[in-house]
Amino acid sequence: MDITQLGDRILAGDRRALARAITLVESRRDDHRAQAASLLDHLAGAGRQALRIGLSGTPGVGKSTFIESFGMMLIGQGLRVAVLAVDPSSARSGGSILGDKTRMERLSRERAAFIRPSPSQSHLGGVARRTREAVSLCEAAGFDVVLIETVGVGQSETVVAELSDLFLLLLAPAGGDELQGVKRGIMEMADLILVNKADGELKSTATRTCADYAGALRLLRKRVQDPPGFPKALTVSAVEEAGLDAAWAEMRALSDWRRENGHWTANRAEQARYWFGQEVRHALLARLETPRARAEMDRLSTAAAQGQLTPASAAEQMLGFLNEE
Numbered sequence: 001m002d003i004t005q006l007g008d009r010i011l012a013g014d015r016r017a018l019a020r021a022i023t024l025v026e027s028r029r030d031d032h033r034a035q036a037a038s039l040l041d042h043l044a045g046a047g048r049q050a051l052r053i054g055l056s057g058t059p060g061v062g063k064s065t066f067i068e069s070f071g072m073m074l075i076g077q078g079l080r081v082a083v084l085a086v087d088p089s090s091a092r093s094g095g096s097i098l099g100d101k102t103r104m105e106r107l108s109r110e111r112a113a114f115i116r117p118s119p120s121q122s123h124l125g126g127v128a129r130r131t132r133e134a135v136s137l138c139e140a141a142g143f144d145v146v147l148i149e150t151v152g153v154g155q156s157e158t159v160v161a162e163l164s165d166l167f168l169l170l171l172a173p174a175g176g177d178e179l180q181g182v183k184r185g186i187m188e189m190a191d192l193i194l195v196n197k198a199d200g201e202l203k204s205t206a207t208r209t210c211a212d213y214a215g216a217l218r219l220l221r222k223r224v225q226d227p228p229g230f231p232k233a234l235t236v237s238a239v240e241e242a243g244l245d246a247a248w249a250e251m252r253a254l255s256d257w258r259r260e261n262g263h264w265t266a267n268r269a270e271q272a273r274y275w276f277g278q279e280v281r282h283a284l285l286a287r288l289e290t291p292r293a294r295a296e297m298d299r300l301s302t303a304a305a306q307g308q309l310t311p312a313s314a315a316e317q318m319l320g321f322l323n324e325e
């Protein structure tokens with residue numbers, strides 16, 4: 001494969017080249033990893049930046065419906081929109097976002113949209129690292145907005161926040177005064193809380209839920225990356241396409257402010273630092289997974305189990321072995 005040519009086609013906005021490049025970065029073959037690295041180096045020079053928006057919410061809250069409506073609205077404004085997913089369970093399910101293409105039917109037919117399911121790897125860390133590279137590829141291909149969806153079930157929000165310029169939390173209207181068991185840590189990551197399904201019978205409940213969250217957000221510690229009034233809570237209806245323009249206006253106001261005040265650059269720099277650490281850790285652990293290293297691990301752990309070596313000196317021998325490899 002000619003990497004320079006592939007890179008040039010991506011820079012020209014060729015969607016098939018983009019899809020092919022994402023397949024390349026998702027591959028675990030060593031020669032593919034090397035090609036992916038040189039492709040990403042080649043493209044980094046173009047310096048294109050999209051607005052990266054992370055979106056999380058529990059199953060059924062309306063993420064796919066929201067992305068469809070919101071994405072269509074952005075396209076209507078002349079923007080190009082890419083949709084990626086971080087779903088560590090996709091190894092099992094075959095990729096929820098793919099099945100969701102039916103729910104994103106209009107968007108998936110748009111030439112200005114690009115939808116890609118989560119890479120099928122069983123580890124969240126692996127999925128996230130490859131998604132991060134897919135985001136860079138979409139930026140190089142000239143997309144203005146990259147939406148990164150994740151099912152909010154725990155850790156995946158944290159890694160999606162590390163991929164995003166803005167992080168949105170989608171919530172459903174809830175009766176009663178409980179705050180839907182949203183973990184404090186997740187609330188603290190949100191730049192915007194969107195209470196979806198603010199339509200029909202659910203409308204008044206959604207308004208109340210939104211007010212509850214607005215109150216809860218005001219109690220959180222102030223973050224340096226926020227202008228006054230942020231983070232905010234708003235109601236939307238993905239089905240009725242209501243509140244989407246207001247939500248977009250808030251996203252733009254926030255991202256503009258962050259750009260003007262240095263937080264955008266600082267955030268991306270901090271993220272680069274984070275992903276560098278992740279890559280190093282991953283690469284070190286991968287060195288334990290070669291057949292020879294596994295055999296050596298087995299041999300030394302048996303020696304430790306039988307008391308021939310202390311655990312510490314067995315570990316030292318293992319590190320010596322890795323250094324020689």
Ligand SMILES: Nc1nc2c(ncn2[C@@H]2O[C@H](COP(=O)(O)OP(=O)(O)OP(=O)(O)O)[C@@H](O)[C@H]2O)c(=O)[nH]1
Binds near residue numbers: 058064200236237
């Ligand atoms: N009334 C109403 N229903 C909605 C709205 N948005 C989504 N729904 C409905 O909620 C259900 C779930 O919507 P999805 O968009 O599939 O939700 P999701 O968050 O992507 O779900 P998972 O992919 O399973 O995590 C569907 O039946 C939607 O029609 C909305 O704004 N109003």
Ligand SMILES: [Mg+2]
Binds near residue numbers: 065096
């Ligand atoms: Mg969905």
